[in-house]
Amino acid sequence: MRIALNNPEIPQNTGGVLRLCACFGVPLDIIEPCGFQMTDAKLKRAGMDYIAKAHMTVHKDWDAFRAARPGRLVLATTKASVPIYDFAFQTGDILIFGSESSGAPDYVxxxxxxxxxxxxxxxxxxxxxxxxxxIILSEALRQTGGLPSSDVGV
Known part of the structure; x- marks a missing residue:
């Protein structure tokens, strides 16, 4: 299971997703261009010390991402008809999210x-x-038995 952000625009959101990925032990792919620099202070503030615990790969564009990450792409979109609770996730899925302002482009x-x-x-x-x-990662990991086991919670 992986998360991919295609052309993210808001560093605080990307930092939050980095933290999410660190907590669940799920790799993150960031597909450029981004609306910020990867050195942005807002990204670092949102990701806090979790950034060092996350496995993140930055891809220069969509083609580089697809060359590096073949596999089943599961696109999160408000235009979909299938609710996440009616979808059968698989352990190798790449959960992809579009940019905050425009969502995923047609090629995605x-x-x-x-x-x-x-x-x-x-x-x-x-x-x-x-x-x-x-929300989506939690359901995908629940379905596939990939939730971390721990006695420590929120």
């Missing part, structure tokens, strides 16, 4: 093997990127 939709959505009330645009990643 075309490459996706599946499209999923988080159920929510009507007339609400979307969840925050980091929140979406947390």
């Amino acid at each position: 939709h075309a490459a996706a093997d599946a499209r999923i959505r988080i159920p929510m009330r009507p007339n609400i645009r979307s969840f925050n990127l980091a929140v979406s990643a947390g």
Whole structure:
């Protein structure tokens, strides 16, 4: 299981996803261009010391990402008809998220093997990127038996 962020724009969201990945032991792929520098102070503040505990790979573009990461792409999008709770996740899935302002471009939709959505009330645009990643990753790991076992909790 992996998370991939395609063209993220907000460093605080990416920092939050880095922290999420560190906590669950899931690798993160960041596909450039980004709306910030990877050295951005806001990214570091949101990711805190968890950045050092996360496994992150930065790819220069979509083609470099796909060359490095073949596998089943599961796109999180509000345009999907399949709710995450009705989808069968697999251990090798790459959960991909588009940019905060525009979502995933057409070429990502075309490459996706599946499209999923988080159920929510009507007339609400979307969840925050980091929140979406947390909800979907948690369900995917639950389904595949990949949740870390620990006596330490929130």
